[in-house]
Amino acid sequence: MKIDRSQRIPAPDFDLALTLDSGQTFHWEKAGAGFVGTIGDRATYVEQRGSVLKVHEGEPPSPTGRRPALPRVVARYFALDHPLGKICASFPNDPVMQTASNYCRGLRIMRQPRWECLATFITSSMKQVAHIRQISRILRRRFGEPRWLGEETIYVYPTPNRIAQLREDDLRECALGYRAKNLLATARMVSDGRVDLEQLARLSDDNLRAQLCKLPGVGAKVANCVMLFAYERLHAFPIDVWIERVLRQKYFPRRRKLRAGELRDFAASHFGVHGGYAQQYLFHHARKTTPRRLSVRPR
């Protein structure tokens, strides 16, 4: 008979499914009543029951040294310590923000591994979330190390060293298109030590952004995503096509001409010290409530 190895973690003010569907990570998949995925190199099952998470993990591939206990790893990954009440209370009191805030109750900005977050957002340029997920799945299955979780195999995100060994064509075969060159070049910079992603955590927001933007395939938007999702810079405000649409339509409906710089300055000042959280709520609300265009058009 099977032993229930699951552990329980208190998780108030948290919505697991909402958080995993919000376009931060791209690899978690539904499994039974919960989700399976990796947290760093650990294959993990997570299931929410009310305000408690049930978690268990797969066996490590080989005898390993002592590792942090899984509940602490999960709690840190999902940022269960973020004071969500205070964060939401810091949002501006305008109807657009309040609607998004109410819609996204329990959504948390996760603490992702640096390389994994950087690499996936390099592959995200001009891609829908569904396709970013597909690219992540292919890269993991082809180049990532396997882990076993019960009956199923989970793949860790490939390391910078592994990607750096590949040829551009290997990545193009993973449907990366023009992004292949950028992912490869950035992987080689991280792999050979020209950039130390962990050391970058010391830098101020502006210096961190500047350093990230030196990496091939990283501009302001991707840099802000990586700052927000992997460096805990909760003021970073990525502006993608969805957010730009929201800002222009909801906050500047009568301004035909509006420079990108003006949008950036408005976002930085209007949404408060946790602007990144506000941005994520606006993004997810817009993406989930904007009706898809009907497929059949008159001719």
Added chain:
DNA sequence: CTCCAGGGATGAT
């Protein structure tokens, strides 16, 4: 079929 997607790099104003 067309339109669009969690953009970046480059070159011209």
Added chain:
DNA sequence: ATCATCCATGGA
């Protein structure tokens, strides 16, 4: 600084 153009791919 700001804008135009190109870059691959596949879902809807």
